Amino acid sequence: MSKSGSIFAASQQVLTLALLVLPQSSILEVASTLDPMRSANRHLGYEAYRWRVVSPDGRAVPLTCGIELPSSGPLAVAEGADALVVIAGFRQSEVATAPLIRDLARMAPRFAALGGIDAAPWVLARAGLLSGHRATVHWEDLEDLSAAFPEVEVVPDRFVIDRNRFTAGGAAPAADLMLHLIGQRHGLGLARQVAASFLTTPRPGSEPQIAPPRPADPRLDPRVAQAVARMEARIDNPEAAAATARAIGLSTRRLETLFSAGLQTTPAAFALSLRLQAARRMITDTRHPLAEVALRTGFSSPSALSRAFRRQFGQSPGQLRRQI
Numbered sequence: 525m526s527k528s529g530s531i532f533a534a535s536q537q538v539l540t541l542a543l544l545v546l547p548q549s550s551i552l553e554v555a556s557t558l559d560p561m562r563s564a565n566r567h568l569g570y571e572a573y574r575w576r577v578v579s580p581d582g583r584a585v586p587l588t589c590g591i592e593l594p595s596s597g598p599l600a601v602a603e604g605a606d607a608l609v610v611i612a613g614f615r616q617s618e619v620a621t622a623p624l625i626r627d628l629a630r631m632a633p634r635f636a637a638l639g640g641i642d643a644a645p646w647v648l649a650r651a652g653l654l655s656g657h658r659a660t661v662h663w664e665d666l667e668d669l670s671a672a673f674p675e676v677e678v679v680p681d682r683f684v685i686d687r688n689r690f691t692a693g694g695a696a697p698a699a700d701l702m703l704h705l706i707g708q709r710h711g712l713g714l715a716r717q718v719a720a721s722f723l724t725t726p727r728p729g730s731e732p733q734i735a736p737p738r739p740a741d742p743r744l745d746p747r748v749a750q751a752v753a754r755m756e757a758r759i760d761n762p763e764a765a766a767a768t769a770r771a772i773g774l775s776t777r778r779l780e781t782l783f784s785a786g787l788q789t790t791p792a793a794f795a796l797s798l799r800l801q802a803a804r805r806m807i808t809d810t811r812h813p814l815a816e817v818a819l820r821t822g823f824s825s826p827s828a829l830s831r832a833f834r835r836q837f838g839q840s841p842g843q844l845r846r847q848i
Contacts, residue, residue: 543577610648
């Protein structure tokens with residue numbers, strides 16, 4: 525197809541995507557990007573979508589599950605594809621080396637569109653390829669990406685398409701993105717057929733990545749879900765259980781009763797667990813100083829974080845980081 529046309533437009537031309545998969549990506553992210561195209565080809569009865577997998581060094585890519593994904597070669601092999609999709613997961617700052625970033629920036633004009641899945645928007649932003657664009661990234665990285673690249677309008681959507689750039693926040697949003705692509709090119713009927721093949725329903729890109737919790741047990745009081753949503757939104761500035769109860773029109777005792785019945789814990793303990801899980805993700809997945817981790821998870825000091833962290837996980841934040 526023409527490099528000046530949008531890949532998200534009705535077309536009967538064959539679309540070729542090159543996937544640059546970085547080490548420590550998830551197999552779900554790869555499958556969510558490739559399998560909808562494979563299914564679309566099956567329903568159409570011909571090869572409307574083609575793809576090739578490339579890697580930074582041209583060799584098989586080690587994924588987080590321990591499987592190595594075969595590669596057709598290095599980034600240069602992607603040339604000739606209509607779009608380049610970068611997939612990244614953990615440790616993107618290490619596996620996306622400076623030479624790779626330079627090669628991405630150099631080759632970008634050769635594609636009609638560029639995309640990034642999960643942590644890959646970091647890689648595109650480092651190459652200067654998202655400047656002046658709206659984009660999303662995995663929800664754990666939204667704040668950091670926005671702070672690091674103020675020239676990028678970072679939003680918490682599931683996926684974002686802005687001119688010839690597209691980004692998705694993870695594996696499930698990547699599938700939504702690909703279903704949208706298929707629907708735009710070949711109609712909503714085909715997109716629904718592909719979605720039905722995977723027993724899923726397409727979700728719009730504008731939906732937030734983290735939706736209000738939907739309890740698996742319908743007997744769980746919806747006010748508990750409302751309280752949990754407030755706690756998740758206040759990781760860095762937690763409020764007392766009494767304040768949460770007032771905000772949703774309950775007494776503190778009633779909220780405690782509902783949490784005990786539905787979640788077998790107290791509101792205070794649940795909120796603390798959310799904050800400690802967030803701290804643990806930052807410790808393992810970022811290089812933020814522990815003082816910043818403490819601040820961003822609502823602890824008054826690194827020592828306060830350390831005491832709570834040790835009680836919850838049996839080791840200090842420093843010990844966990846040294847293991848990583």
